[in-house]
Amino acid sequence: MRLGIDIGHNCPPDTGASGFGNEDKMNKAVGEHLIAMLIKAGVDVVDCRSPNADSVDFSLWKRTAIANTNGCDFYVSIHHNAGGGAGSEVFAVSDAGRVVAKAVLNKLCGLGFKNRGVKFRKFFVLMRTLMPAILIECCFVDRQSDVDLWNQIGAEAIAKAIFDGLRESLKF
Ligand SMILES: [Zn+2]
Numbered sequence: 001m002r003l004g005i006d007i008g009h010n011c012p013p014d015t016g017a018s019g020f021g022n023e024d025k026m027n028k029a030v031g032e033h034l035i036a037m038l039i040k041a042g043v044d045v046v047d048c049r050s051p052n053a054d055s056v057d058f059s060l061w062k063r064t065a066i067a068n069t070n071g072c073d074f075y076v077s078i079h080h081n082a083g084g085g086a087g088s089e090v091f092a093v094s095d096a097g098r099v100v101a102k103a104v105l106n107k108l109c110g111l112g113f114k115n116r117g118v119k120f121r122k123f124f125v126l127m128r129t130l131m132p133a134i135l136i137e138c139c140f141v142d143r144q145s146d147v148d149l150w151n152q153i154g155a156e157a158i159a160k161a162i163f164d165g166l167r168e169s170l171k172f
Helices: 023-040 056-069 095-110 124-128 144-153 155-170
Strands: 002-007 044-047 074-081 088-091 115-119 133-140
Touching: 002 023, 002 056, 023 044, 023 074, 023 155, 044 056, 056 074, 056 124, 074 124, 074 155, 088 095, 095 115, 095 133, 095 155, 124 133, 133 144, 133 155, 144 155
Parallel strands: 002 044, 002 074, 074 133, 088 115
Antiparallel strands: 088 133
């Protein structure tokens, strides 16, 4: 199992949302814990972060290119949401992606985040990856109660929930 992990944004001008929390920092904290857990479990991880880019489009393209050229079996993009909602949602555009999205979402909502469902949206990283992919929106950075819960749970436990959902559905 070769898993591409994309820690969202963190590549100016591709930067995340901000509110009561900072998306870049939250993506990085959760993503780095997740990568460490996967490696420890013997999963072949490809870190799909874009080291630098002069545009958001190029940053996104680089992430998918890293996954595609490394022949990843599955791709996971880690994000935190903004826009006034609350809770967790996971996006997928393929049937194989939806199965994993559902498992990950169930684990995240088990931590106390509101379940916003598995959703379909043609995000660049979901459309341009050659393997099944999901994009996780762990919670909302501009919702105080979500950020309070996030801080209370901690990045490591959030990563563990994602890890458990991936392990259960991808069977590694
Ligand atoms: Zn994002």
